[in-house]
Amino acid sequence: MAIDKKLKIALAGKPNSGKSSLFNKLTGLNQKIGNFPGITVDKRTGTCQLNYQTVAEIIDLPGIYSLYPRTLDEKIVAEVFADQNGSFYPDCVVLVADATNLKNCMLLLTQLIDLKLPMVLALNMMDLAAQSGQSIDIQELSASLDLPVVMINGRTGQGIDDLKAVLLKPILPSKKLIYKIDAEIKPLVSTIKNKFNLSTEYEAYQYLQQTDNLVFLSAQDRAYIFEQAETEKFFPHKYQGAETVMRYGFIQDLLNRVILKTSDPEWKKFSYRIDRVLTHKVWGYLIFFSVLFLIFQSIFAWAQIPMDFIDSTFAKLSNTLDEFFPKGPFFDLITQGVIPGIGGILIFIPQIAILFACISILEESGYMARVVFLMDKIMRKFGLSGKSVVPLISGMACAIPAIMATRTIENWKDRVITIFVTPFMSCSARLPVFTILVALIIPEDKLFGFFNYQGLVLMGLYLLGFFAAILSAFVLKLIIKTKERSYLIMEMPTYRKPKWANVGYTIVEKTKSFVFEAGKIILAISVILWVLASYGPGDKMKGAEEVVHKESIGKNLTENELESKVAAYKLEHSYAGIIGKALEPAIKPLGYDWKIGIALVTSFAAREVFVSTIATIYSLGSTDDEQTIKGRLKSEINPETGGPRYTPAVGLSLLVFYTLAMQCMSTLAVVKRGTKGWKWPLLQLVYMTVVAYLAAFVVFQSFS
Amino acid sequence: MGPKRSVADMKPGETAVISDFLDDNLSTKLLEMGFLPGTAVRFNFTAPLGDPVCVSVSGYDLSLRIDEASTIVILN
Ligand SMILES: Nc1nc2c(ncn2[C@@H]2O[C@H](COP(=O)(O)OP(=O)(O)OP(=O)(O)O)[C@@H](O)[C@H]2O)c(=O)[nH]1
Ligand SMILES: [Mg+2]
Secondary structure, three states, X not given: OOOOOOEEEEEEOOOOOOHHHHHHHHHOOOOOOOOOOOOOOOOEEEEEEEEOOEEEEEEEOOOOOOOOOOOHHHHHHHHHHHOXXXXXXXXXXXXXXXXXXXXXXXXXXXXXXXXXXXXXXEEEOHHHHHHOOOEEOHHHHHHHHOOOEEEOOOOOOOOHHHHHHHHHOOOOOOOOOOXXXXXXHHHHHHHHHHHHOOOOHHHHHHHHHOHHHOXXXXXXXXXXXXXXXXXXXXXXXXXXXXXXXXXXXXXHHHHHHHEEEOOOHHHHHHHHHHHHHHOOOOHHHHHHHHHHHHHHHHHHHOOHHHHHHHHHHHHHHHHHHXXXXXXXXXXXXXXXXXXXXXXXXXXXXXXHHHHHHHHHHHHHHOHHHHHHHHHHHHHHHOOOOHHHHHXXXXXXXXXXXXXXXXXXOOOXXXXXXXXXXXXXXXXXXXXXXXXHHHHHHOOOOEEOOOEEHHHHHHHHHHHHHHHHHHHHHHHHHHHOOOOOOOOOOEEOOOOXXXXXXHHHXXXXXXXXXXXXXXXXXXXXXXXHHHHHHHOOOOOOXXXXXXXXXXXXXXXXXXXXXHHHHHHHHHHHOOHHHHXXXXXHHHHXXXXXXXXXXXXXXXXXXXXXXXXXXXXXXXXXXXXXXXXXXXXXXXXXXXXXOOOEOOOHHHHHHHHHHHHHOOOEHHHHHHHHHHHOOOHHHHHHHHHHHXXXXXXXXXXXXXXX | OOOXXXXXXXXXXXXXEEEEXXXXXXXXXXXXXXXXXXXXXXXXXXXXXXXXXEEEEOOEEXXXXXXXXXXXXXXX
C-alpha cells in the first residue's frame, strides 16, 4: 500500500442529516448549511488534519435515502459509490445519521455494508435525540452492525475528536451480509461479477439494477449487461421492492433491540404547533406574503443609511484625490474609472447582506420546506412543482446557485421549466440598478406614514419578475410534453432555532463573493470602458477643443461651460460613443439615449455593471463637481427636452427592462451545463430579451 | 367491508395501517421512504388548498401529493 496516498473519506447519509455541518467542522470550510433536505447538490472536497501527521481528504455529498437515485443530485452520489476507479471512490465512508430518526437513515447504511465499504456510523444530532428522551444501546448497535459507532453534534463539534480518533485506526468493512441475492439470479450475478472483476455480489447486482447510471462504463459494456439481463429475464423492479422490504425487516429488528427507550412523541409538539399556524388556510399565505414584504422593506429601509454613507465617502475620496493628483490620463483613470467603479460595488454591500441574511434564516429555520408545501398546488397549475419554489426564492439572491438547486427536482419537464424561468426572478445583481433608479424617480414619502413608497415599488418589480416567471412557465407547460410522472415526496424537517453563526457565515461568504466576483468584472469593465470612452478613432479627439472653440465663438461661454462642452464632444466621438450611437436607433423607442446604450452593452456581461458604467460615462462627459452616483444621474440633462434625462417614464422603462432581460453570461453558462446543450440557454436569451424590449417599449410609450 | 381506502381518504389525526400499493413505479420510492406494508401511517394535516398532505410514517413527517397518497392502500 502506498503510504503517501491521502485517505479519502466520504460523508454519506440521508438529506438534512448534518453531513455538511460535519464537513465544515472537519475541514474548516464554509459549505452551505440549512434545515432543508437537499441543500447540497454537488460533491465537494476539503482536507482534514486527523492528527499532526495524517491528512485526509473529506468528500461532502448530496443526501440520499438509498443507492437507487431518482434525481440528478442523487445520481452524483450513486456514481461515486458505483465507480470503483473513479477519483472520488472513498477508502472509507462516514455514514452521518440523524439520531432522532434512525430508521430512515439505515437503509443506505445496510446497502453500503453489502458493498463492503469500510464505514463508521456517526450518530449526529445527539443533542436533539437526548431532548426527545430517546436512548440507544450504542454497544449493541456497533456489535450488530460490526461497525464503529460514534456520537457527534454537528453544530457544536462535540464528538468530532472521537470520530477523528476512530478514523485514524484501520477500519475494516463489516462482515455482515444483509441482503442475500435471490437464488434464481445468482448465476447471472456471478457472470457480471466475474466479467467486471467486482469485489462483491451486491455490486454486480447493482450493475444489473441501474445499468443506465453506469456512465463510467463503455457503451459496449452496458449493452452487454442489458443483453445478459434480458436473456436471464431480470426485471429490476421485481427485486428492488423486495430488497427494500427485506432491509427494513432487518432494520426494524435491529432497532427493536438497540433502542432502549423510544422518543417521547411530545418533543415534536412545538414543531406541530408552529405548523398549525404557518400552514393554516388563511394565516399560512398571509404570513408567507408578509415575510416577503418584510424582506423588501428591510432591504430598502435599513440599508439606506449605510448606503448613503458609502456613496458620499467615495465621492469625497474621488474629489480629494482629484485635487491631490496632478492632471494626466493615468490619474484620470484612477479618479474617474477605478474609484467610481469600486464605489459602485461597495455601495451595495448593506443590501446584499440583508438579502442573504433573510434567505439564510428562511432556510435554517425549516420554513422553506413549508413554503414548498404551501405553494405546490399553485405552482403545479403553472407547470412547476412545489420544489421549484426553492430555486425561485434563491433566484432572488443569484440565479446561478438557484439553477444548480433545480437538481433536486425529479421530473425532467418540471426541472427544465424551472431552469428556464428562474432568471426572471430579480437577483441581487439587479438590486443596484433598481436602487439607484427607484431612488431617482420615486419620492421618498411614506404611505400612511409607514410604508415606504420606494420599498413598494421595489416589491412591485420583484413581483413583476415573479409573474413573468410563472406566466412563462405556464406557456411552456402547454408546449413541452412528457410522460414522466412528477411527484413530491419530501421530508418535512422539524423547526429549529437557526444557528446564528451559520447565518453569519452565509452573509460574510456571499457578500465576499459578491464583492470579489462582481468586483472583478465591474473593475475590469470600468477600466475598459474608461479607455473606450477616453479615446476615439482618427483626429476627432485631438481636435475636440478646436472644434468646440470654433463653434462657440460669439456665444460668450464661461471657461467652465466651455470645458464641459469639450468633454461632451470627446465622449461622443470616442469608441464607446460610436458604439452607443450605433445602438441608439434601436433603443430610442424605449426612451434611452446612446449613453444608456453603452451601459446596456456592458450590462450584458453582468447587469450590476450598469451603475458603474453610467457613473463613469457621466463623470467623463462633464466637469461637474457632483460626485455621488445618484447626484450625477440626477443632473444629467436630456438635450432634446432640456429637462432631466431620467424622467419617470425613462426610469420605469429601464427598471422594467432590467427586470426582464437576460443579462448575465454566467447564468447562460450554468443553464447550458444543467440542460446539456445550447438549445435552452439560447432560447432563454432570445425570449427574455424580446419580452424585456416589448415590455419596456409599452411602459415608456404609455408613461411619456 | 367497504371499497378499498387509501391514505388520500384519511382524515386529519387519523392513524391507519398500510396494506398495499397501487402504482408499481412509485411503490419502490415509497418503500424506501418507510411506507412499508404493515406499518402505521398517521395523517397530520393538509396544505391550505387541500393538496399536498403531511403524514407521519416510520417516525418522521413527510409531505405527499394527493396523487401519491391515493396509491397507498390502507386496511379498514
Ligand atoms: N441541533 C442540531 N442541529 C444540527 C446538528 N447537525 C446539523 N444540524 C442542523 O441540521 C440542519 C442540516 O444540516 P446540514 O449540514 O445542512 O445537512 P446535510 O446533511 O448537509 O443536508 P443536505 O445537504 O440537504 O443533504 C442544519 O440546520 C444544521 O444546523 C446537530 O448535531 N444538532
Ligand atoms: Mg449538505
